[in-house]
Amino acid sequence: MLKKARKERLIWLDIMMTLLALALMSYFYYGIRSVALCGTCVAVSLAAEVVSLRLMGRKFKADDLTCTSDALILALMLPTCMDYSIAVIASLFSVIVAKNVFGGRKNMIFSPAAAAYVFILTSWGSKLLMYPEPHTKLGAFEKPETLVHSASYSFNISGKLDFTDFEVLLGNFSGPAGAVSILLLVISAIILIFRDDISAGAFLGSMIGTGLFAFIVPVGHSREDSLSYSLVTNMVLFASIYIIADRRIAPKREYFAIFYGLFVSIFAYTLVLTTAKENAIVIVSVLFTPVTLGFKNLEKKIALAEEEELLMAAKLVKSEETEPQAPAEEAIVNE
Amino acid sequence: MYLVNDIIAFLAANLILSQALGTSTLFVAADSKRKLVGTACCITIFTTCGSIGAFMIRKLLPSEYADLTLLLYILMIGVLYVGFLTAAYFINQERFVNIRKYIHLSAFNCAVIGTLFTMDQKAANNPALFTMKEYVRFGFKAGIGFITAALILTAAFRKLNSSKVPSSFRGGPAILIYLGIISMAVYSLK
């Protein structure tokens, strides 16, 4: 139990490190406002967590700090010029409505950040999907003069991206503050997979699903472009690491997790292809919650059956040991 | 490819997720998984057969007596109600006591009556839909939608009723919020 709790904390720490690196990168591109937005989300989430846990009659423990990583995930999915009031409401929603109402971190149903993102999308969609240009340094209370559509938007519409591979890798294109730094995200994914912090199955399933479909049914004319850009736009990489492969949400068994990742990514890619829906993967991850829960129920049933089988076998061995004279068949019948 | 869009359209037209029809029934049936699925199947039969009756009523009722539509629908569903109970009794007397519960729960509720009125509204907006085939199709689809919602709920049943959920939110309120978030995701795809 202690080992499990310690592992939970280590996972949170690792994830926080990678998220902070992404936040730092967004600071270089967008200035202090991106840091202020992250800080607002983290502070509000933490306060909401403390208050709601108190109302639930529980003590705030170190493990409950996971709310801060959820807050950072949310903040990094937003445009840096997003109103603070919206960020506050979304953070409250993620902690209270999407998490603690269902029992908090011990009984997670939705990814809090994904649910909060969809919540913002439904109420402030136009503000959520317009971004400042990279290198537009903003003060904590400044607003950019011009806002542009994301690179994902242009890719979904035209199937092309007017950026060099180097720019794409460094995240020098418009989009959510934390989801564009591709090189950093790839490094984060490798670290988190090797440290067993995220579900490798779900992550790979999601990547394979998007990649495979992007190659078979390309968004534009070029299969290669479709394959490479589909993986880096629409927050596919970011969501695959921090939402789909989230150990609290994804199925425990790797082969179930692979299928879960595959389903979500294929569904999301098809949506991007047919409706040009931006960042569909985040919405689909929320929509597929019943599927994940179904997988988890199945896992529980399998575990229970395995446990029963082991128990039966142990009983059989025990009965054979106590009655060595009795024929084996009789012992089985008795059981 | 188009299957995904069909799934989205199907979810977007879902009785419970988009119109909250039959939500109260869902809660009454949410006692157990078996009851939930049983009631959902029963509601599908009611919406499908009811849509045939609704079409006949709409066709035969003169427009000046349109106010009587609800009364006639209730009468028709009452006939179906008695008919299904009788059929269930004669088909399997041993299981009648169990099946009876689902029929009682499914007969008069918003899901069934709401489906009939929604179809009427659609047919009024688009006369091409005023055919028996379309009515039956819509009735069946609505029932399947209810089954889908029941399955969505069944998947989270254990978690929503877990002792880890705060006692004031356990069960009903958690179910409402869960359905709300799923409905929100469906809405954002529209």
Next chain:
Amino acid sequence: MNERKTSIFDGILGDNAVLSGLMVISPVIICGNTVKTAEALICTFSAITFLSVLLGSFVPKKLPYTVKVIIYALISSIVYIPVREAAEKFYPDSITRIGIYFPLLAVNSLIILQSEAKFFRMKKPRMLASLTFYIIGFDAVMLLTAFVRELLAYGTIRSKMADVNTLISGLGEPFGGFIFLGLMCGLYRKIRSIARKEDNTRGDLNVSGK
């Protein structure tokens, strides 16, 4: 005396039809997003439910359950006809907006299920009082929901502009209704459990005082 009083008033707080029984929630979720629509719905719901349960109480109790339920539904659908005509005169716009949820009021759980399980087991005067409070309970929830949702989603109160900086338009949508009602139910249960705990402690103190 005290016990009798609480059971009559249960419909408002102790056993609210919407928040406790989760009954008649579709109109609250869908139509409870503006005060004007809520007002129209409240008036029609109150009239249909009160008259239907009152008339339904004259149905012989010896009839089989199925027959009784069909008769209750038929009564309410008859009551619905004049109520609809009256509502169309008083709230022409709101009735159009309520749409299919208007006839659905006639088959609400309070008439179909609760009348048999609760109201018809009481004596008539008590039944009428209890029913009135159940209806008031629904009306209060409907009005409160509509007020908050209209204010936060559209920034208006009865279609008049209010000073709200950040509007949450999603709250006016069906999913907003689900989430808001879920939160209200949870809050209601919490308050109720605290109130009951306090009552029990007071009761215990009285007993020990004796």
